[in-house]
Amino acid sequence: MNTNLELSPKQKRPAGQPCCEPVVYPDVERKQAERMAVVAKALGDPIRVQLVDVLRRHAGKVCVCELTPLFDVGQPTVSHHLKVLRHAGIVDSERQGLWAYYYVLPDAIDELTRWLTA
Amino acid sequence: MNTNLELSPKQKRPAGQPCCEPVVYPDVERKQAERMAVVAKALGDPIRVQLVDVLRRHAGKVCVCELTPLFDVGQPTVSHHLKVLRHAGIVDSERQGLWAYYYVLPDAIDELTRWLTA
DNA sequence: TATAAAGATTGACAGATGTACATTCAATCG
DNA sequence: CGATTGAATGTACATCTGTCAATCTTTATA
Numbered sequence A, B: 001m002n003t004n005l006e007l008s009p010k011q012k013r014p015a016g017q018p019c020c021e022p023v024v025y026p027d028v029e030r031k032q033a034e035r036m037a038v039v040a041k042a043l044g045d046p047i048r049v050q051l052v053d054v055l056r057r058h059a060g061k062v063c064v065c066e067l068t069p070l071f072d073v074g075q076p077t078v079s080h081h082l083k084v085l086r087h088a089g090i091v092d093s094e095r096q097g098l099w100a101y102y103y104v105l106p107d108a109i110d111e112l113t114r115w116l117t118a
Numbered sequence C: 001t002a003t004a005a006a007g008a009t010t011g012a013c014a015g016a017t018g019t020a021c022a023t024t025c026a027a028t029c030g
Numbered sequence D: 001c002g003a004t005t006g007a008a009t010g011t012a013c014a015t016c017t018g019t020c021a022a023t024c025t026t027t028a029t030a
Helices: A030-042 A046-058 A064-070 A075-087 A106-117 B030-042 B046-058 B064-070 B075-087 B106-117
Strands: A091-096 A099-104 B091-096 B099-104
Touching: A030 A075, A030 A106, A030 B030, A030 B046, A046 A064, A046 A075, A046 A091, A046 A099, A046 B030, A064 A075, A064 A099, A075 A091, A106 B106, B030 B075, B030 B106, B046 B064, B046 B075, B046 B091, B046 B099, B064 B075, B064 B099, B075 B091
Parallel strands: none
Antiparallel strands: A091 A099, B091 B099
16 A cells, blocks of 8 residues: 555566566555545535535634525535534534534645645 | 625524524535535545555656556456546546556646635 | 457445434523 | 424435456457
């Protein structure tokens, strides 16, 4: 699962020979790839993208009751999407009385961005 | 589905009143959210993250036969993951004789990065 | 032409995902 | 207390996803 290998450039070779040398998988970077995948996967739904977009735009805490009517799905579904984002570490929430306020935790997205721009 | 709304800040109010005003959904930005979700979804698997990572590191065309042994899954599965990345516009491929060479199309990832850093 | 190799495709299957509907929980108000 | 409200949880279900085994296509070699 290592991605830090030096891949030898391909060249024509006679048939009957294996294409590639066996490779050792030192399992480095696998964890980072898994973290990136978790964050990306959580962003892999249009509603969740828009939820994050709203939360980022407002750069503060937004009540769920303001998020729910933005979408064509029911309140439990929005709650489910928020839970997915929370489990990925992209957002967190805070209760105040009857209302729940969600906000972005920038670290997860920052880490993804750092990898994307590396 | 619009995310460009001004959300009124919550405040305590007597019960018996609806929480939020009805909202109009001008369907703006929905397409962008869907594009972001498509790209993010394609990156939502550790193997695909590592595939992209390898391709980006090498900043050139890499033979599938060099990618396949990097992972613990079979060749058809790697081929499937490459197809997912191709359909998301993240990579493209080119055949040369028996071999297929894959490379990154930076635009898709750049667009995602731009949204993430906006 | 026959054989072999790289890579794509197909079919199958277990497990995950998005959604709706119903229910539950927690907090507030009368 | 009892009723109401915002939000989370549980259940059910159709669809999607990742994987493997087998097969197919294309190209190159003998």
